[in-house]
Amino acid sequence: MYRSAAVATTFSPRFLAVLAEAGRVSSVFGVPLRLIHAGEQTEEKQNLFSEGLANVELPADTVIHWVEGDPGTAVLGAVREHGIDLLIAGAVDAESGYRPFANDLAKTFLGQAPSDLLLFLRPQIGPSPVRRPVVIVDFSAASAGLLRDVMELAAKRKCEKVYVISILTTFDEHRLRAAGGALDLEERLDKFVMNETELQVPVETVWIRGNTGFGACEFVQGIDADLLAVPTGMPGGSDPILSRSMDWLFQVIPCNLWVRRAR
DSSP states (O other): OOOOOOOOOOOOOTTHHHHHHHHHHHHHHOEEEEEESSOOHHHHHHHHHHHHHHHHTTTTTTTTEHHHOOOOHHHHHHHHTOOOOOEEEEESSSOTBBBBOOOOHHHHHHHOOSEEEEESOOOOOOOOOOOOOEOHHHHHSSHHHHHHHHHHHHHHTTOSOEEEEEEOOHHHHHHHHHHHHHOOOHHHHHHHHHHHHHOOSOOOEEEEOOOSSSHHHHHHHTTOEEEEEEEEEOTTTSOSSTTTTGGGTTBBBBSSSEEEEEO
């Protein structure tokens, strides 16, 4: 699935937890992990990294890329320079009430990263099982590929259930009805899942109706999902990074977020 992965690291209170999560991700996907740190290389920082790698049982010779400048721009520059396929990072600095608001780096990575993303909402040093992943599909080839990958991951991690959801705005519904024929949305979504995957774990399909997309956010939080997988466009492409029904992700990250870029 990936050839390389890197984690954006800072010496925040969640430093070790993000590092541990990144180590598990690299193991699951079977790819080497690199570290990217926006800041000057010093002996003190090198010692902190050495201790951190040892604490989470990552190789002592793990490559660290030291980059300077604005953190978001510098990290993404390293991703491009070294051909990183998957960028891992923390998603929030703090939470405010029911809504976990995305930090500035998460917003930058979501809007500008040329790679896939895995953003952790509440990283843990200890094992963090994936029990109830949610994948959003729009019936595109990109979402079909993402669905297959989520199902494969769910089978490996022995998930309880995979939720496959699609968002239906008023505009979408009118457009579909104008295309003619009976509009059986449930059947359409079920057929999409059956055609694209082998059902190795239980699956529930759900249509989310609403024009803002926040219904999807509330659904994800309501079932206590631990992973949300979303297909997106590439920065600089003709299509928007996120559809209008999904642009709330630039503000709120409801759980760990896996972003798959359209190739």
